[in-house]
Amino acid sequence: MKKLYIFLLLVTFTLGLNAQIIVIDPCHGYGSTTSNNPDGRTATEIETALAVGLKTRTLIQNNCSALTVHMTRTTNINGWISVTQRAQMANNWNADRLVSVHCNAGEGTGTETFYCTYDDSNTTPDINFSKKIQTDMVANGSFNNRRCVEDNSYLAYHLGVLRYSSATACLNEIGFVDNSTDAAKLNSNTWRDTFALSYFNSLKSNLNVSCSITNSPGSFTLNATPECVNNTSRINLTWTSSANATGYDIYRNGALYASNITGTSFLNTYVTNGTIYTYYIKAKNSAGSINNSNGTLTRTASCIPGSFTLTTTATCSGSSSAINLTWTTSSGATSYDIYRNGNLYASDVTGTSFLNTYLINAGSTYTYYLKAKNSSGTLNNSNGTRSVTATSCSRTITYNNENSLSLKDEIKLYPNPASDAITLEVNQINEKDVWVSILDISGKQVLQFQLASKENSLNQTIDISKLNNGIYFMKIIVNNEEHIKKFVRN
Secondary structure, three states, X not given: OHHHHHHXXXXXXXXXXXXXXXXXXXXXXXXXXXXXXXXXXXHHHHHHHHHHHHHHHHHHHHHOOOEEEEEOOOOOOXXXXXXXXXXXXXXXXXXXXXXXXXXXXXXXXXEEEEOOOOOOOOOHHHHHHHHHHHHHHHHHHXXXXXEEEOOHHHOOOOOHHHHOOOOEEEEEEEXXXXXXXXXXXXXXXXXHHHHHHHHHHXXXXXXXOOOOOOOOOOOOOEEEEEEEEOOEEEEEEEEOOOOOOOEEEEEEOOEEXXXXXXXXXXXXXXXXXXXXXXXXXXXXXXXXXXEOOOOOEEEEOOOOOOOOOEEEEEEEEOOEEEEEEEEOOOOOOOEEEEEEOOEEEEEEEOOXXXXXXXXXXXXXXXXXXXXXXXXXXXXXXXXXXXXEEOOXXXXXXXXXXXXXXXXXXXXXXXXXXXXXXXXXXXXXXXXXXXXXXXXXXOOOEEEEEEEOOXXXXXXXXXEOOXXXXXXXXXXXXXXXEEEEEEEEEO
């Protein structure tokens, strides 16, 4: 137990030796950001010093675990702190390095760095540190190299923070606020990032610390494509690579949907056909995150019917002329609409065939096309309008595959003539739904409804009391075959 205690003390002592402390001193900064401070400094000086200091601290905290960083101020409104107070703060933190960040004025240009060796027995560390800060800021900030010196005329005020601090320290005047070229850089957020990076690299080098910067993710763009595979909707998300990103978070309809995605694609299959979805993506790493640069994308999950072809054949239904329509299956279709001679003739037909017998005259030509449809849309048959000429049919009795009379002989309508009600009887329907339309003598539809039976036959009384007296046709569709019965209402 004693050995373990000694080991822990040694580890703690070693960590203490390795943890080097940086103090960043953004100069001035009292009152508002519009130069209302006892030092009479401009807003550019106050704001630039603080912005660069904060950015330098962020770089150190995010990328160098071996360094600890403190700041003498973190806001533009925190009361006046004298130079001796700043030096004492650094001493209380046991600072290894202190950088006092300033902006210059007085009709000059460029960057300059000062050090103080007034009470030092060893002047080399301060001089070397100051030269490193000056050399890097000149190169990285593209500034004129004014000087790196010890200026005893500053001791009474500016260099007091250096004189009374026990840390290796320097004061850097980044640039001149009254020079238009320098001031443009000092007020630029991009250049402030550059100045902070320069300080960061100077500190690393001077302290001989090995740590690399993790840059924030770079800009990238998102693409979202609705797809339909095996009648199933999905939305395929692809994006360009974001430089420095370690992962991506996907947001759907404003909420986080999938996180820490690697690669540059994601297939969203959990969607509902016909529903609208919005997407954006965040690229991220330890330094931060960035949204895709082309904003939120809106897409509809769409699986419209697939292509199909139509065939029309002249045939006979008993002794009556008929046109038989057959078509290939349209993937994703839930039903079909039939158009005859350019007009909608029958809607919501299921299956892939339809026997058209109504008003088919031998020798007349009829044109047809179909629309396959579902909740996402419609699609016409791919081989276009089909024309067919009706053939003449002899009076023969047609038998089905079970050697019994065809279904038309199983349809009865009575009494006929009728007054207020008429009965429709259909046999051998095998529990199929029956679609009924009543048309007047001109062919205009006056009534339409669907009948269902759970038995092999159907017997339904139909109210015709609201019809005018006259001749009518009842169109009955069973198993996609059309049958016509004439009746009289008196």
